[in-house]
Amino acid sequence: MTARTGGTPLMTRARAVGLAGSALAIALWWLVSLGVPSYLAPGPPLVAEKLWEFCTDPNLAIHVGASLAHVCIAVPIAVVLGSGLAILAHDCPVTHLMVHGRIAPFLNSFSSIGWTMLAILWIGLNGITVVFAITAIILPVSIVNIQVGLDTLDGELAEMGQSFGRRWRDNFFLLVLPALLPFMFAAIRISFGIAWKVALTAELFGGNSGLGFVVNLARQSFDTAQIFAVIAIIVLIAILSDNFVLAPLQARLSRQYADADG
16 A cells, blocks of 8 residues: 555656656757758657658558558567577577577677678668568567577476377467467567657668658658657657556566466
8 A cells, every 4th residue: 555655756757757857858859950950950849740741641551551561560470480599499408509600690780781781782762671671670589588588498397288188289278279369569669769760761762651651751851850750649649548548458467477477
């Protein structure tokens, strides 16, 4: 009871500080914009006008949807591939060095621009190139997260499944996969934020749609306000998705597993 009473004012103060910090940042941005040309630092009113255009212009809204589609397609692909590689390294020890000593470090060290350039040569300028680049960059996140989950599996649980004579497939889907779900969701949540950073770069160089493509057009016409608007849209989508979709789902999943363990 005491923790709840003390926690509520703390949360209220934290939110107040967060709002005050955001307001201060916007005020400073506005002051800076008053002293420089708009092509260097457009003010909040001009950027707000550009944001409204994304809500009223179907052609711009389509690009928002394209970027969202690129991210939402790439993240599940990366989680599935990363899970498969991590499970392979776990169940087949001879492949452990290949996955964690070769594949994962290689993917971690190669930049999104490099993957985008290769995908342009292999695939061309299209959405598949963007999805490929995003997937390649966030794939190591899934490999590491799922490997941590596999390392923390209850050995007695696995032995129990084998003692009942379950086949590997039954043992995996009934025992291993449910235990890995929290780690998969953590990989999804982390990858979703990283994917937006990669998507902008990949669409800028290798896409023919999406917010990165809009940034490329705005760059050519020195429309800095449009670029600021794109940045604001990405930040809003990432924050709202994490706070109102991914975080609540992960909390619900954690409570479910906590109740099951209890």
